[in-house]
Amino acid sequence: MSDIRPGQERYVAPIDETPLRAIDAVNVDAVPENQWKEAWKRLRTSVLFWLATGILLVIAAMIFFPSLFTGADPKSADLMNSFSPPSDGHPFGYTQQGADVWARTVHGARASVAVGVLTTIIVAVLGIITGAIAGFYGGIVDTLISRFSDIFFSIPLLLACIVVISVLNNTFPERGFWGSVFVVVAALSLFAWPQITRQMRGAVLEIKNLEFVDAATAIGASKMKNLRRHIVPNALAPVIVASTISLGVFIVAESSLSFLGLGLPANVVSWGNDISAAQSQVRSGQNLQVMFVPAAALAITVLGFILLGEAVREALDPKARKK
Amino acid sequence: MNAVNDTTPLLQVKNLTVGFRAGKELLTAVDGADLTIYRGQTVAIVGESGSGKSTLAHAVIGLLPGNGHVSGGEILFDGNDIAHARKDAIMALRGSSIGLVPQDPMSNLNPLWRVGTQIKEALVANGVAKGAAADQRVVELLEEAGLPDAERRARQYPHEFSGGMRQRALIAMGLAARPQLLIADEPTSALDVTVQKQILDHLDQLTDTLGVAVMLITHDLGLAAERADHLVVMYRGRVVESGPALDILQDPQHPYTKRLVSSAPSLASQRLSSQRARAEVREQAVQTAAEIAAEVSHSESQLGEGRDDIVVVENLTKIFKLRGAKPWQSVDFAAVDDVSFRLRRGTTTAIVGESGSGKSTVARMVLDLLPPTSGTVMFDGKNLRDLKSKTDRLRLRRQMQPVFQNPYASLDPLYSIYQSIAEPLNTHDVGTKKEREAKVRDLLDKVSLPTTVMSRYPGELSGGQRQRVAIARALALDPEVVICDEAVSALDVLVQAQILELLNDLQAELGLSYLFITHDLAVVRQIADNVLVMQNGKVVESSSVSEVFDNPREAYTQRLLDAIPGGSIPLGA
Numbered sequence: 001m002s003d004i005r006p007g008q009e010r011y012v013a014p015i016d017e018t019p020l021r022a023i024d025a026v027n028v029d030a031v032p033e034n035q036w037k038e039a040w041k042r043l044r045t046s047v048l049f050w051l052a053t054g055i056l057l058v059i060a061a062m063i064f065f066p067s068l069f070t071g072a073d074p075k076s077a078d079l080m081n082s083f084s085p086p087s088d089g090h091p092f093g094y095t096q097q098g099a100d101v102w103a104r105t106v107h108g109a110r111a112s113v114a115v116g117v118l119t120t121i122i123v124a125v126l127g128i129i130t131g132a133i134a135g136f137y138g139g140i141v142d143t144l145i146s147r148f149s150d151i152f153f154s155i156p157l158l159l160a161c162i163v164v165i166s167v168l169n170n171t172f173p174e175r176g177f178w179g180s181v182f183v184v185v186a187a188l189s190l191f192a193w194p195q196i197t198r199q200m201r202g203a204v205l206e207i208k209n210l211e212f213v214d215a216a217t218a219i220g221a222s223k224m225k226n227l228r229r230h231i232v233p234n235a236l237a238p239v240i241v242a243s244t245i246s247l248g249v250f251i252v253a254e255s256s257l258s259f260l261g262l263g264l265p266a267n268v269v270s271w272g273n274d275i276s277a278a279q280s281q282v283r284s285g286q287n288l289q290v291m292f293v294p295a296a297a298l299a300i301t302v303l304g305f306i307l308l309g310e311a312v313r314e315a316l317d318p319k320a321r322k323k
Numbered sequence: 324m325n326a327v328n329d330t331t332p333l334l335q336v337k338n339l340t341v342g343f344r345a346g347k348e349l350l351t352a353v354d355g356a357d358l359t360i361y362r363g364q365t366v367a368i369v370g371e372s373g374s375g376k377s378t379l380a381h382a383v384i385g386l387l388p389g390n391g392h393v394s395g396g397e398i399l400f401d402g403n404d405i406a407h408a409r410k411d412a413i414m415a416l417r418g419s420s421i422g423l424v425p426q427d428p429m430s431n432l433n434p435l436w437r438v439g440t441q442i443k444e445a446l447v448a449n450g451v452a453k454g455a456a457a458d459q460r461v462v463e464l465l466e467e468a469g470l471p472d473a474e475r476r477a478r479q480y481p482h483e484f485s486g487g488m489r490q491r492a493l494i495a496m497g498l499a500a501r502p503q504l505l506i507a508d509e510p511t512s513a514l515d516v517t518v519q520k521q522i523l524d525h526l527d528q529l530t531d532t533l534g535v536a537v538m539l540i541t542h543d544l545g546l547a548a549e550r551a552d553h554l555v556v557m558y559r560g561r562v563v564e565s566g567p568a569l570d571i572l573q574d575p576q577h578p579y580t581k582r583l584v585s586s587a588p589s590l591a592s593q594r595l596s597s598q599r600a601r602a603e604v605r606e607q608a609v610q611t612a613a614e615i616a617a618e619v620s621h622s623e624s625q626l627g628e629g630r631d632d633i634v635v636v637e638n639l640t641k642i643f644k645l646r647g648a649k650p651w652q653s654v655d656f657a658a659v660d661d662v663s664f665r666l667r668r669g670t671t672t673a674i675v676g677e678s679g680s681g682k683s684t685v686a687r688m689v690l691d692l693l694p695p696t697s698g699t700v701m702f703d704g705k706n707l708r709d710l711k712s713k714t715d716r717l718r719l720r721r722q723m724q725p726v727f728q729n730p731y732a733s734l735d736p737l738y739s740i741y742q743s744i745a746e747p748l749n750t751h752d753v754g755t756k757k758e759r760e761a762k763v764r765d766l767l768d769k770v771s772l773p774t775t776v777m778s779r780y781p782g783e784l785s786g787g788q789r790q791r792v793a794i795a796r797a798l799a800l801d802p803e804v805v806i807c808d809e810a811v812s813a814l815d816v817l818v819q820a821q822i823l824e825l826l827n828d829l830q831a832e833l834g835l836s837y838l839f840i841t842h843d844l845a846v847v848r849q850i851a852d853n854v855l856v857m858q859n860g861k862v863v864e865s866s867s868v869s870e871v872f873d874n875p876r877e878a879y880t881q882r883l884l885d886a887i888p889g890g891s892i893p894l895g896a
Contacts, residue, residue, distance in 0.1 A: 007332055007359030008553050010566030012576040018561045020578050024787040024818045026773055036737075038782075211727040212735045215796070218690055219747040220720035230735050 055304030127196020135204030149194035203235035244309035367547035439477030545889020586820035611834030612669030627703025728809035787818035
């Protein structure tokens with residue numbers, strides 16, 4: 001072993017080439033950042049995020065200040081104007097009933113987005129609570145909640161909503177804008193929460209076994225406090241992502257229901273109703289703008305929410321975060 | 324050594340520079356590294372994480388990730404430059420001339436394929452054998468890698484293998500095509516020490532008979548010196564020292580190597596100086612602890628009677644019910660079986676054992692995070708089971724705190740460092756807001772962290788720094804007992820030595836008593852006074868540290884001692 005071969009002689013690097021650093025020194029100049037701040041930093045540089053925000057700001061303006069976009073009354077209809085071509089102040093012409101297509105589309109945003117946002121909030125709250133309880137307590141509680149949510153999960157969303165809404169429609173035949181919206185929101189929420197429950201349960205199951213939860217218990221934190229302060233906040237990221245994406249799905253569901261004549265009643269201005277009313281034009285192949293304009297508004301809005309969900313997902317993805 | 328007279332190197336790395344593109348930045352991972360390996364020789368590359376040792380190995384086998392590339396120097400394999408060779412040329416070398424044993428045996432086998440099929444794939448891909456001949460060869464290779472009953476094993480799936488068996492299968496795969504060079508990237512870091520020894524012994528023997536050269540990547544200087552003829556020490560991407568293994572160990576020249584030699588636990592544990600230092604710590608700690616005990620015995624607000632044995636564990640047993648063969652059946656599994664020990668105030672008792680020995684389960688029961696099936700845990704004369712009132716339980720929490728293993732999971736990522744350390748103070752309503760802040764500053768100072776980290780989040784700190792924060796949090800309530808569950812196992816050796824020193828200083832200063840759970844017998848001598856050796860849930864041996872090291876009574880303890888890498892190497896200073 002004593003013979004040293006060429007290339008393996010003893011070598012010591014000059015010390016000034018690789019000066020020693022303090023072991024495990026702290027970088028004192030770094031700026032503090034937590035998960036949310038970091039996510040925001042990533043969102044800020046994301047093209048998707050700004051595109052989505054742009055779309056959604058325009059939609060929000062339509063909802064709160066429709067007069068910025070159109071001067072016409074969406075509900076005034078004059079059969080004399082049936083399928084009249086576009087004219088000044090009426091860029092997309094008139095529907096079969098003689099109402100302004102553009103005005104109806106602008107005013108229709110309110111109902112669609114209201115259904116989407118309200119359903120998402122209710123579903124998220126329900127899902128977070130049930131999922132957190134199921135994941136945290138486990139055992140029989142988990143079994144009950146999970147099987148119960150499985151039952152709801154196995155029922156097709158639209159089909160179930162059709163049944164519930166027809167029942168509710170018969171029970172409360174007379175209701176205003178918010179009453180109509182509420183019926184659709186209630187029906188959608190009733191069958192859509194299990195998705196969030198599952199996601200939340202999975203996240204909680206994973207996090208409750210991490211050492212910082214044990215550390216908090218060893219400090220003397222109660223179970224509830226641990227759940228509230230440590231587990232739920234850490235489990236929220238995937239739920240927020242799923243919720244943003246499902247928002248678009250709910251808007252589509254509302255339109256589908258309205259298209260079938262079961263969502264919002266005909267006296268509420270909504271994209272689904274307008275698309276439904278324009279059905280006959282598809283068959284005749286004429287005056288397609290009557291269908292095209294509300295459908296495009298619907299598609300763009302859903303796209304906006306899905307892009308936002310995608311941007312948020314990218315920003316919160318743990319794999320993208322530095323370790 | 325069948326190639327002593329061979330003077331042409333098998334592998335020559337000359338002035339190699341490897342860069343990584345990260346966004347717009349170009350990071351240099353390996354900076355002008357030189358290395359020579361001859362046929363049949365074992366060369367070890369030693370360094371901490373981030374030193375560039377794995378990058379160097381990956382460059383040699385052409386497996387750099389997409390954003391990395393060789394930006395300078397050359398890699399000569401058998402005289403041919405492979406750093407700038409075409410992709411298919413490297414592909415042809417890979418497997419057939421250069422084999423790889425990867426780091427993590429758990430994730431490097433495809434769980435959906437039989438082990439035999441995966442080895443056969445290596446044979447077929449390198450054109451060594453096909454069809455039935457290959458099947459036959461697979462069995463031979465597994466036998467050669469030291470797996471008994473190889474024919475049956477080849478038909479099993481990875482999940483039916485233990486970690487050590489998987490690593491053997493990976494070794495069989497790496498050697499399948501009889502390469503001339505085998506790159507072993509931390510081949511045993513994920514395994515228990517006794518398994519590590521078995522596997523390395525086997526690898527040594529195998530590569531010796533086959534005349535395969537080995538490039539061993541490791542963070543453990545002791546292990547490297549024990550296994551290799553030639554050592555290369557890397558630091559921050561550069562080779563800082565290289566030469567014959569024994570020379571370097573006994574007479575390190577570069578300050579970094581000196582640092583490594585003086586803190587590697589496997590080497591430090593045999594030094595007399597570390598035993599003297601420990602004795603001093605103990606003397607001071609016991610004295611401080613006695614003063615605290617006198618206070619406790621007169622205090623109304625604190626739990627306990629100020630006894631000498633602050634934690635007494637008697638006949639502690641934990642039985643888990645595992646799912647049986649049929650849904651309505653269950654099998655009893657005794658994770659902890661009749662364990663008894665005493666922790667003297669101001670001293671450290673270490674519980675040593677391999678994974679699955681039940682040592683962490685003991686820690687969880689002592690911490691009252693898990694109810695025992697039978698047996699008692701007494702904290703300063705009080706049975707934990709009798710602590711029913713909320714105030715009593717909170718008092719217990721104040722006086723006994725844990726530090727856990729995984730520095731990446733033991734702090735809530737959404738809590739700032741200040742919030743994390745202040746959490747116990749808030750939970751126990753200690754002091755005013757101002758007093759709490761002063762306390763947090765004081766604690767950070769105790770664990771040698773600058774107060775600027777207060778507003779930072781765990782994601783921005785290194786593993787060692789997080790572990791300091793976890794220690795600060797554990798000390799926030801001025802506990803008497805701290806339970807360290809593998810608290811230094813996940814850290815690099817230098818950081819590990821630094822944290823051990825911190826724990827020792829704190830013990831002397833605050834009179835703390837430690838229950839120190841570890842799988843690594845090497846660190847025990849630096850921190851502990853008494854040792855409990857556990858195997859399969861039972862206590863195998865229990866006595867003082869010097870007794871266990873100098874005079875082990877049980878064969879199992881002896882096996883653990885023998886497995887400390889580099890433990891037998893005579894050190895210069």
